[in-house]
Amino acid sequence: MFHVEHYDVVVIGAGHAGIEAANISDKYGLKTALITKNYSDLGKLSCNPSIGGVGKTHIASEVDILGGVICKIGDKSAIHYRVLNLSKGPAVWGVRAQIDRDLYSQNMKKFIKSSKIDLIEDEAINIIEKNNKIVGVELSNIGIIKSKAVILTTGTFLNGKIYFGNESQEAGRIGNSSSKALAKFINKNFKTMRLKTGTPPRIYAKSINYDVLEPQISENNGIFLSYFTKQNTNIKINCFITKTNNKTHKIIRDNLDRSAMYSGIIKSQGVRYCPSIEDKITKFGDRNGHNIFLEPEGLNSDLVYPNGISNSLDKKIQLKFLRSIKGLEECEVNQFGYAVEYDSVDPRELKNNFETKKIENFFLAGQINGTTGYEEAAGQGIYAAIHAAIKIKKIKFNEKVFERDNSYIGVLVDDLTKLGVTEPYRMFTSRAENRLKLRTDNSYERFSTVINPKSFNKLEYSLISKNINNEKKIFDRLTQLKYSPNDLMKKNIKVKKDGKVRNGFEVLKFLDPSTDKFKKFFNLTITQKLLTKIYFDSKYDVFYEREKKSYDQLNKNKNMKLTNIDFNKIPSLSKEILEKLNKHKPENLHDAGKISGITPSALFQIVKHKKTKGNKVA
């Protein structure tokens, strides 16, 4: 008899979701295996060499404070920083780091090796379940390994197919075969859909004429991806900006029939917010030019990632249009752009803990759930693993932290499992109703009830506690200080003469958030970082209340469950409304109200039907 390994958690796929899942499962003391088809691909940045940005940083910072690795390894491997939206409030600051691909992979491998995770290089070919409960995983070489839970994070590898012009081949990404065996299992058991994404060509750095291009210099105002990063000593590189022009547009327009996407070969749904250059020219061809960001792939890499021109054109056409662009006149291509088509699971197959509804202890996370982006994947990986740990170890956990008014991960989980997707899902800050509260500078506060000391090293954990204590001290002092309108007038602060005595925290929003002014006014010393944070807490305080006054709040029945209702049996609903309700299958009245075009009268009719007919009509 062979010896069969028994794990608590087996994670299939070692991308950004898989790594976070394996890591947190390990940190929660679970015996964990991480399966990858190809050791060298562990933690590979398969698309653009950058982490972060508006919305993306927001998820990443939550992963970070939950004990994840994406931000820490990201900072370690960063060679260029920018902070987007710096002129706006910190709720939407988005630090973005250019990452050295090789450094990132090396750092990630080092990290996994230093952990207790069993890293297995093999191909998972089947999921073993009995009576709709997970038993284990069958690997191509090793055979069956048993596990209490399985987290599947196979990204775009399920029935992956890549396209250049009229050429196509089966692959999850260039150079990697797709997972057909697993795809069979998934397609048999779950509702899947075909999604599409694309990637631009890679250009040799030395073939680019940088002299004629505008550089973008690294700058981060002391803001890093990770809460724990104090500095980055890597050499910083410049990125460069160039633009498409009318000549480029003409070449592309004339050759749309040689694009996999436009010639009709690919039929699956693409991404509206990540359009291919073909899309941009077709929809916005009247523009003078579309920006291209030339992002070096690493300090020692001779490749450049031209962000902004993903396409699935014939290789010859790609070269032709590239060479029409300023600075790229003599460029040489290492790897042409292509489109990828892959299967993803309808995320409504998942419970809100990311366990499949059909098979117990079987979790799905990452791009397989119809999302896009490293950060979105990482967020799901950590979320699925935490919930696997909650189930296996029966951990008490404050689930409120993952509600949509408290975290972006909560927004993502709620959107995916309730509304499903029609295109790869990316996080935007505008998806969060509670945007003013969901900030990267207060993740530690929002997650304070679930921060697991074992997920951090001593230094990191003491930093969190020190900062929290420090903030509490200042906050307590501020709330003890009292000011009448008269006191404030004397200090040149204009407030309503309402006779209301305000405490220091309430007064803070009337000041300039500079440490000097703060010291002068309150006679307290504070760091700029903390001051910025509590200043905006003070400023946004009233709006947290106002947000609660939204559309559904006026409806007393918002928690009414709708899972057993057959909407078709409500004769008074219009065809249009019916279609929407059947498509989205809202769980309760609140969710129904949040579907586009659902009218208050439609909600009335549902309530009435439910109250008179109850659940009998199923």
Added chain:
Amino acid sequence: MFKSGTIYSNFTPLVKAPVIGYRISGDDVLNILKKITKKNFSKDHSLIQIVKIYQQDETLLDECSVVYFKSPKSFTGEDVCEIFLHGSPLIASQFEQLLKDLKVSGLRLARNGEFSYRSVLNGKNSLKQAKAINEIISNESFSGLEYNKRLLFDGDIFSGLVPLKEEVINLFSEITASIDFVDDEAFNFNQIKKKIRKFFSNCNNLLQENRTNIEQKNICRIMLVGPVNVGKSTLFNKIIDKDRAIVTNIKGTTRDILSNEFIISSNRFEIFDTAGQRSKQGKIEKYGYKKAQKISTEIDHFFVLIDQNTKKSDISTLFKDFMIHKNYSLIETKSDIYNYKTKNIKINHSFERDKIYQKLKLNSIHRKYVKNKYKKTDLNLEEIEFLERILEYEQDIVNEKDILIIAQLMRNILDDFSFEFGYISSEDVYDRVFSKFCIGK
């Protein structure tokens, strides 16, 4: 919220009239009809029938027309019947007593607006349409009437708020894009603020324009003046013809002066009768005359009634007392008795009402004083109140420098529009964002 149960109410006023109508709506309608008419109506959807209604002691209450509408093909979407009793308030009271005596559980008098509420609940009307019905009934101007009819019959998309809804979605989309996709296109905060101010000024303009249109004068006020016994009251009664004219409002007590509203060929008038003028007035008469003088500033046109006995000095006193300049017609009464040789309007009590209207040139008088009476309205009163609520955000948003707070407040406005037109979700906003801006790399 209203409760369930079968409801009834009269839909005509309970006054002496040819007909008094009752409507009953709910699950028990067939049951009730069976009890009071001894007849089964279940197969008689929308048929008008003349039936006998019996009281509890089997005596006849009335013989009248009844029509039954089977659910869901009725105004409320429930079973409905309408009963047209002979127009005696006494019969009506017997009828209501009968309904009470039936002891049908849950049967009760409907509350205000309850039929409309049920029609919304059952998807027969949108909220906006139900409100439009209400506005149609209470409407006092023809332009407003036309607008509400359009809303009711053609749907919400004809609302004057639709362009503002589109504008606010576009604006919110741009704000959203400028935050989430700051890198993709060149967004300009000042431009956005400019558009925000434009949005509010558009709200304001629409509001003002329609408020003036709705509140705009569409009524022509006429006052009858003249010496005692010249025939003012006779003419007054003839004009408002209690039996046949469309008389919409009977005043008289509030102003201590008799006045009436009436409509001729879509023109609204209010006519005032005054106490007669004579040199020696009693106390009460004097009081009434003074009152009339006071009101005279609001009067558009005067009918100055005279006869053969009227002296020139009486006429000039009248002109002085009521400050009449050019806005008058001289009318000579009792033309059947006296033989006038002037070009003034001559009338007498034997004239039919229509002939009087013609002689007095009421329609051209209306045209003279009421301008633009068919000016189009694009909002009803409900929507005007809605816009007033939206405009309450103006100061907060326009003075705010933090785009995130602006975005939050604009989202509140979107939610307010959601109440009028159905939920505007993030997806609707993203649709706009991705079609208007080239987003993504």
